[in-house]
Amino acid sequence: MQKLINLGCKLNQYEGYCLLEALNGVADLVIVNTCCVTREAELNSHKKFRQALRNFPDATIVATGCACRIDPESYAKATYLIDNVDRNAAIKDILPKPDRTRYFLKVQDGCDMKCSYCIVAKVRATVESRSMNEIEQEIKWALSLDYKEIVLVGANIGLYGKDIDSSLDELLKALNRIPNCPRIRLSSIEPFFITSRLVETMKEISACRHFHIPIQSADNTILRKMNRSYDRRHLEKVIRLIKENFEDVAIGADVIVGFPGEDQKEFANTYQFIREQPLTHLHVFPYSPRRGTDAFKLNDPVPKKEKKDRLWQLKELIKQKNFEFRRRLFDKKFQVAIEYKNRECLGLTDNYVKVHLDEQCPRNELVEVVIDGVTEDLTHARRCT
């Protein structure tokens, strides 16, 4: 049994997912990934933690996330209490030999960008990049465990190197020099860090053709209120740059709906942008106020029902766009590393399509597959002979 109780913002959710992936080999596991975005979220985090202790007395209970950081005493009964900063070191303790194909490697922590809805700059304000040497050592370790893909993660990976006179671009080039380095995938990256230089480097090192961009909105008024330092035109430029450089690229985005004051016209601007742009995946979040952020002071909340409706509209839209994207991949070949979930044979393409295979391929082997079936719900592939 593996259970992830994920609370809070997109970043937190993502990290919870990463941790679950990394701890895949632990048989009886409950991860409570806490959040302190509001007082309510803090209380809820602690409630979920107590429930986990009560309901799963024999499981390995891992408590992590922002609420643990500000109030570790309340989570002292966890089997493992993992601080966000030392997450990788802790994972090694819990799981000496993980067996998934993707290794989530944290390259930096912290963000000082001060987006108005985000608490990260308050709880993880200092940008701390890990040295290239340390990262290289960890990749070699992951390689020795036969991982097939490295996913670079962090609070804001575009800021990598800011504090150590380096950059994400340099890091990618350095990683590419590691003999037999597995393929590299970027996790979420802010639109202002997607430059022609970065794109060139990703091409050069054959990084995964997959971008996940937290655009949050495509309406200039809302973007200004969010204190995001780009506008709609910049987003268009970035997406064009990506499309021009990578065939069949997957472009995902995060969007917040119902930011204070977001009216129908502003939401329609975002909706129209997503409809027109070649986006393939979307994570949509209803705005939730967080005490301590600048946005908390903003008036004009959007009613809950309206937020729910906007979320639904975007989800329906992306479902269709994702289906069309996968349909265009029919008959194309990809390399995937084989994983099993509930005895089902699966593989992930570099452009972020999960394929299902009938054949029982050897676990963790890299195989070439051809996509031979696409439905709204899944993508099917067969091994190339």
Ligand code: SF4
């Ligand atoms: S870029 Fe903005 S939203 Fe992202 S972590 Fe930094 S402050 Fe938060």
